Structures are given as C-alpha cells and as structure tokens.
Amino acid sequence: MNETAEVLRDFLLAFADDEHLMGQQHTEWIGVTPFLEEDLAFSSIGQDELGHAVLLYEIVCELDGVAPTDAAIDALAYSRGAEAYRSSAFTEYGTTDWAEALIRHWVYDMVEDYRWQLVSESTHPALASAAVRAQREEVYHRRHAAALMDSLIATPARPELERGLVVVLTLLPSLFAPVAGEDLLLAEGVISRSLATTAPDVITHIAEMFGEAELGQVPADGRTIRSPHFGPLMVRMREVLDLDTEAVW
C-alpha cells in the first residue's frame, strides 16, 4: 500500500468509526427516548449512520484487497484493537442524558453534512458515490434535528439544552481532528478541503441558535488516542459477540 492509500485508509476509518459509534449511541436510545414517535425516528437515524459506516468500511476492504463480506466488515467494526480505531471523543462519549444526546445529534449531523461534501467530488469514485447515497439521507437527519431544536429552544427546556451544549462543545474539537498526512489527500483531490476548515461555519450555526459558542483547540494527535469512554462503549457493543466468540452469524 502506498503512502496516499495508507492515509486514505486512516481517513476512511476515522469517518466510518465516527459513523459507526454515532449510530451505536443513537440506537442505544431504543425504548427510552421521551416519546414513542421520537423513539422510531431517532433509532432510524442511528440505523442510517450504521449504514454509512458500512459503505465506508467497504472501501477500506477494497484498499486492503479483501472481499467486503459481512464477516470482513464486522471484523473492522468490532474486532480491532483500540489503537487501530480512528473515532473521536465526540462519538465515543456515552450519555444517558437526553438533552446531551439531542444536541449531539443536531451538531453531529451538521458536521456530517460538511464531511460528505468534502468527498462528494472525490477522485476516489467509490467515496464520491457513497457521498451521493448518504447525503440523500442526511437531508432528513438535519430536518429532524432542526425541527426538535426549533420547537424546544424557546421553551422551559432551554436551560437543559444549554447544559447539554456545554458538554457537546467540550467534545466537538475532537470531531474536527484530521488523521496524519491529510495534506496528501488534498493534493490528490480525494478530499476538497479539510473538515477542520468547516469548524467556523459550524460554530456560527450553533451561535445563531444559542447566542454564543466557542470552539476549543482541535487535537493534533492524528486520532490515535482513544477517550476514556471508548472502553466501556466497546464492552457494550461487543456484549453479545463476546458471549460466544466462535459463533457463526
């Protein structure tokens, strides 16, 4: 694998791992969201994010020269060591607080939209075609999040949302963190710009809703360091798998 392919692999894993973990976090709300209609909508959105992760893991399989079978994708999704993941603290963070979960959904889908735009005209054809499919679904995700935010922001729920925003803003810089060597992907047209350059626009959108918002320093670790939430999340995700690691699915 040449150097660009290695960076692309890291970039794809970062995107796929975030989609995978975000989908997992959303689907953990099945049965416990505040009302039934939201339960259906939120878990559907989680399923969509898991679907996006699969699209991206499939491209990783191509790079690895492995057939993108269910087993190969499961291996990428569930069976790497923590050091091989490229997820962000933003998606690793586990919460049972609905205000935090809702704000995170609103912000994540705002950033995700920019993230797909970076690759919608990628010189890597599979990535560009994944973007087309994902962006069709993202229209609904953003409309859902905006509808909830618009209906709650001027109600007594606002302090709850503001409390959730404080937590989510603390995590947000990690979502913009690039993988090492991202300049190579820019030079070859695999991505049109760095996700970090969209951060000011995202912060402006958040400030329009809440009056003010600030972004901390974007980490420069190339997404090689996992947050303390990653371990417990992985235990929850692998709970059934670990009951019988030899089982055939």
Next chain:
Amino acid sequence: MATYEVFLKKDGRDEYRHAGALDAANDELAMVMAREAYIRRAEGSRVWVVNREHVLEGGDDFISPNADKPHRHHDGAEVAARRKRTREAGES
C-alpha cells in the same frame, strides 16, 4: 401537543388511505415523526398529515337517518326484497 392523522398514498391511482395517528408539538414535527412512524419502509410514496382539529366530523345522529333508505342502494336488491315482501303479504 396536538393529535395528527396520517394518510398514505401508494403509487398509481390508489387513493389516500388512513394509516394512523400521532401526537406532535407542531406541524413540522408531525411531518418529521410521521415519516419514521408510518413510512419507514416506504409504505406509501405520498403523505398527508392533518391536524385532527382541522377535520370536520359528523356524528351518528347526523348520519343515522340515512340508514333506512333502501331505494338509494343502486343495485336494487333491497328494493326488490321489500317489494317481494309486500307482494307476498298482499297475497296471503
């Protein structure tokens, strides 16, 4: 919160049919929630979402007088049955 009635239309010449209801805080949330509550498997290709307060409702008292007008049934079967009963009553 308001209750909304959801109607779905499939492709082609099918009419809109009632799919169910849901509660929502406003029109936009009703539409957003209807999509995943009733069309998550693309059960229809178009949707009407109607605030129940905007539905004009007529009750049983309003309608029941029309339950005894067999002459309005276009197949004639009920009229024929009544004529037959009248005829047989006259013959006996």
